[in-house]
Amino acid sequence: MVRAPCCGIGVKKGPWSPEEDETLVGYIQRYGHGNWRALPKQAGLLRCGKSCRLRWMNYLRPDIKRGTFSHEEQETVIRLHETFGNRWSAIAASLPGRTDNEIKNVWHSHLKKLVSPNTSSREPKKKTNGGGSRSKKASEPITTQPDTDSENALFVSAASQAQSNSDFSSCATDSPTVSRGISDDARGSFSSDAFPEIDESFWLDALSMDESAASVDLPPVGDEHSDLLVSFDSDDMVFWLTFLEGVEDLQELSRI
DNA sequence: AATACGTCCAACCGCGCAGCT
């Protein structure tokens, strides 16, 4: 059994023309995008649904914020990367108007150098079997140590903000690009005064992480929850303790 | 001015997950 290729013969690839953009935007504005696979045919586009979705999500959506990342946005990305690792969609959910693809690009071109100056902005290209490794290991958080004072300053600034800014309510966004780990419902659920409509799976992850942290038998690297395990330093501990207290409060509420 | 090199970003690719049959 072989999965049928997403994009068959006769499907156009490469950069989108303004006419294609116009067609796609016009169609979605009129009919929405209920079925991405059927959309290009219905809209009269010689693209695969996947390509249409990507174009819409990363470029044509009306709520996309374009332009360079502000300092605050960069710090937010760094801070969230500490927490989420390479789960770009989760990070994007906290940056309204920014897409996971854009954040990923900014990370690889700018921010990675700030956090990990010793690594080149672009690793030597290695031929792979394609991306596809949306595996757990791909989400391993990068634990790095800044080398210079200036870079350290930004690093520490971002880290400290991670604790002070435990209120993620500002993270709410209309972006549909949301990971399954941190769902729509989970977005904004870090508010200090309430935990509304929290995705159960998210908390199950969080709770299992709590157990893992408390247990002697830490899960091995590559465990399905390893992407949630950040490198704990004393500052991180404050953040996570605050976070886990919220989890415990939630457990109490759920028992009532 | 020409060339080499580096950077950035849009787009592609393949896979995992969830829902449906």
Add this chain to the structure above:
DNA sequence: GAGCTGCGCGGTTGGACGTAT
């Protein structure tokens, strides 16, 4: 429960563009 399908995700790439020599 197995198979199929669609969606969403993260990794990677190609080429345009900018900068240095």
